[in-house]
Each structure stands twice: as structure tokens, then as C-alpha cells.
Amino acid sequence: MSKLVPAVRSGDVLMPALGFGTWQLDNGTAVPLVEKALEVGYRHIDTAQIYRNERDVGAAIRNSGIKRDEIFLTTKVWIDHFADGDLQRSAEKSLEKLGVDHVDLLLLHWPKPDVPLAQTLKALNEVRSRGLTRAIGLSNFPSALLEETAQLSEAPIATDQVEYHPYLSLKTLIAKAHALGTSITAWSPLAQGKVAQDPTLIEIGRAHGKTPGQVTLRWLVQQGVIAIPRTSNPARIAENFDILDFSLTDEEMTRIHGLARPDGRLGDWLDKAYAWDEA
Ligand SMILES: NC(=O)c1ccc[n+]([C@@H]2O[C@H](COP(=O)([O-])OP(=O)(O)OC[C@H]3O[C@@H](n4cnc5c(N)ncnc54)[C@H](OP(=O)(O)O)[C@@H]3O)[C@@H](O)[C@H]2O)c1
Numbered sequence: 001m002s003k004l005v006p007a008v009r010s011g012d013v014l015m016p017a018l019g020f021g022t023w024q025l026d027n028g029t030a031v032p033l034v035e036k037a038l039e040v041g042y043r044h045i046d047t048a049q050i051y052r053n054e055r056d057v058g059a060a061i062r063n064s065g066i067k068r069d070e071i072f073l074t075t076k077v078w079i080d081h082f083a084d085g086d087l088q089r090s091a092e093k094s095l096e097k098l099g100v101d102h103v104d105l106l107l108l109h110w111p112k113p114d115v116p117l118a119q120t121l122k123a124l125n126e127v128r129s130r131g132l133t134r135a136i137g138l139s140n141f142p143s144a145l146l147e148e149t150a151q152l153s154e155a156p157i158a159t160d161q162v163e164y165h166p167y168l169s170l171k172t173l174i175a176k177a178h179a180l181g182t183s184i185t186a187w188s189p190l191a192q193g194k195v196a197q198d199p200t201l202i203e204i205g206r207a208h209g210k211t212p213g214q215v216t217l218r219w220l221v222q223q224g225v226i227a228i229p230r231t232s233n234p235a236r237i238a239e240n241f242d243i244l245d246f247s248l249t250d251e252e253m254t255r256i257h258g259l260a261r262p263d264g265r266l267g268d269w270l271d272k273a274y275a276w277d278e279a
Contacts, residue, residue, distance in 0.1 A: 004244060005043065008226050010183035011156030013104065013135040016072055017221045018241065019044030021187065021230035026052045029232060034060035036234050038071070040241050046161075046185075046228040048076035048109060049094055058098035068100060076109040076139060076161075077124075083115045087123035091132050105158055106133035110140045113273040117145075121152045128155050137161065139187075140270060143176035143277050150180050161185040164225065166195060166216060166256050167264030172277040174225070186220050188266055189227040190240075200255060208246045211239060218243045219256045 007014035020037040022030050022045065030053040034045060038060070047057045054075060061071060075098065081090035091106060106127060108120065124136050135158040138149060150157050160177055164170050164186035177184050190213050195201050201212035208215070213229070217240060220227040229240045248256070260279070270276060 005041070006221065006244075008183045008224060009181070010105075010226075011135055011137070011158035011181060013158055015105070015159065015183060015185070015226055016042075016044040017224075017226050018042065018217065018243070019046050019072070019074070019185075019226065019228040020237070021228040022047045022053055022057060023051055023187075023230055025056075025230070025232065028056055029053075030056040031060045031063070033232060033234070033237065035063055036237050037241075038064040038066055040238050042237075042241060043070055044072040044074070044226075044228070046074045047098075048078070048107075049081075049090060050076070050078045050109065054094055054097035055099075058100060062099065072104045073098070073100065074105040074107065074161075075103050076107040079108075079110050079112040082108065082112055082120040082123075084119050084123045087120060088127055091127045095132060102131055103133045105135045105137055107137045107139045107159070107161055108141075110269060110271070111138075111145055111274055112271055117149060118152050121149060125154045137182070142270075142274055143173045145274060146173070146176060146182065147180065150182065157182045159183045159185045159226065161187055161228075163188050163265060163267055164220065165189055165191040165264075166198070166201070166219065166259040167191055167261055169257070169260035169264075169279040170277075171279050174223075178224075183224070183226055185226040185228060187228060189220055189229050190216055191264075192266055198259070200259060204248070204252050204255065208248075210243070210246060213240060214243045215248070215256070218246065218248055219253060222248055222253065
């Protein structure tokens with residue numbers, strides 16, 4: 001199995017194109033799974049304050065014996081800590097729980113209109129200039145809001161982490177993000193497991209000796225998108241990492257893009273003040 005995960009230029013940092021997601025891995029379950037992911041070769045771990053597993057993720061990183069600077073660690077600030085002062089304290093608390101002196105990327109978890117964006121961006125940039133995070137970014141920001149944020153921010157917006165899988169088209173956001181030098185990180189990249197039953201993905205996978213999940217992750221990475229699949233199954237941790245030794249043809253890429261549908265979105269917690277891009 002190749003261990004050479006491509007890096008994606010994200011603002012002023014490089015992010016490994018494949019990471020391990022940890023949503024819903026709480027009550028200690030994240031420890032052995034993150035340890036396993038690091039053993040398999042993942043060097044990018046995605047957590048969040050709201051996942052209640054920052055202590056476990058930090059413990060797993062220390063247990064792995066892998067040097068801190070070889071791991072790209074992302075966490076996220078929850079929406080009720082976006083005011084100046086609250087955000088800085090929230091970042092400090094995350095670092096304390098993770099047991100690290102900095103993260104590689106700190107994201108605003110969802111856009112929220114309660115606090116002016118300029119105030120939140122000032123606080124986020126301050127966290128970065130104090131060295132508590134190497135890079136800053138967003139999650140679940142539609143393209144117009146991403147553009148507004150990029151204009152307000154002193155530091156580049158490294159990534160916008162959003163739902164993306166074969167059942168959702170993201171053309172407008174990807175074009176906008178890439179024009180701004182911001183990468184896209186795909187959450188729910190496996191459509192929460194739904195891709196495993198997809199006849200098109202099964203058929204394409206057969207041609208390459210790969211599973212539908214592997215085909216999906218390859219489709220994302222081949223577009224220059226970062227994918228952060230989650231699994232609580234150790235065998236699938238290895239399966240989801242084994243996507244670097246094959247390529248999809250242009251025709252296969254197009255067929256997978258064709259699976260997008262209007263009702264493909266799985267997780268919509270966007271505040272009513274905002275709207276998703278149409279496609
Ligand atoms: N920023 C945000 O707002 C946000 C929102 C949601 C998620 N995220 C991040 O994105 C990560 C991934 O998203 P996600 O957890 O929603 O969904 P996902 O990675 O698309 O799917 C996870 C589900 O798929 C199953 N699965 C994993 N590998 C598989 C495979 N090879 N074949 C078939 N099924 C497979 C898992 O079941 P088993 O455990 O049984 O394998 C699990 O039920 C999260 O963990 C989190 O880090 C961010």
C-alpha cells in the first residue's frame with residue numbers, strides 16, 4: 001500500500017489530502033481508532049470542540065509516538081464562542097484538552113449571524129498570530145460568505161470544510177474557493193456509508209479491484225479535494241486509506257459527478273440567514 005498521501009495547498013499551509021474524521025467517536029472510542037489510523041498511515045486528524053473527544057484524540061496522538069509536527073491536526077470552534085474573547089478562550093481550552101501547544105488548523109464550525117463576522121475574524125486571526133494555530137479556516141460557509149470572510153481576514157482562509165460526496169454538486173463553491181486559494185475539505189465524503197450500495201460506484205470499483213468507498217475517496221482526492229472519512233471499524237480504516245495506487249479515468253470521474261441530485265444533502269444545519277449555493 002502506498003503511504004504517499006498527496007498534499008493540498010490550502011492558503012499558506014499544506015494539508016494531507018486524506019484525513020481521519022472523528023465525529024461521533026466519543027466516550028473513549030476515539031483513542032484506539034485514532035491510534036489505528038496513525039498506525040495505518042493517516043497523518044491528518046479532524047476533531048472539533050463539539051465532538052467531545054479532543055482529550056481522546058490528544059491521547060491517541062501521544063500514544064502513537066509519532067512526532068507532533070508530522071501530524072496535521074484540525075479542530076473547530078463551536079458557534080456559541082464566536083465573540084472576541086470567547087473565541088480565544090475556546091481555542092486555549094481546545095489546546096489544553098488536546099494536550100498540544102498548537103493545532104495546524106482552527107475552523108469556525110458553522111456560520112452564525114449573532115456576532116459580526118469582522119469581530120470573529122479579528123479574534124481568529126489573533127489566535128493564529130499568537131501561534132495557537134498554524135492556519136485558520138471555515139466550515140459550512142457558502143461561496144458568497146467565504147468570499148466576504150476572505151476579504152475580512154488578514155491571514156488566508158486555508159480551507160472550507162463542507163459536505164461533499166457523489167450525491168451533491170459543489171461546482172460553484174469549489175470554483176470560488178480555488179480562485180481564492182482556499183481548499184475544500186469534504187465532510188461525510190462517503191455519504192455516511194450510502195456509497196457502499198451504489199451500483200455505479202460498485203461497477204467502477206470492480207474495474208479497479210476497489211470498493212465503492214475507495215472509488216468515492218479517490219474521486220474526491222483526484223479533484224484536489226481533501227477527504228476526511230470516519231469509521232469505527234479498524235479494517236475500514238485501512239480500506240479507506242488504500243486509494244493511492246489507482247486512478248479513475250476522465251469518463252469515470254464524469255460518471256460519478258453525474259450521481260449528484262437535488263436532494264443529495266444529508267446534514268443541513270445552516271442558519272436561515274444564509275443560503276447554500278445552488279450547485
Ligand atoms: N464540519 C462539519 O460540520 C462536519 C459535519 C459532519 C462531519 N464532519 C467531519 O467529517 C467526518 C466524516 O463525515 P461523517 O462521519 O459524517 O461520514 P462519512 O465518513 O461519510 O461516513 C461514515 C459512515 O460510513 C461508514 N463507513 C466508513 N467507511 C466505510 C466504507 N469503506 N464502506 C462503507 N461504509 C463505510 C461508517 O460506518 P462504520 O463505522 O460501521 O465503518 C460510518 O457510519 C466526520 O467524522 C467529521 O470529522 C464535519
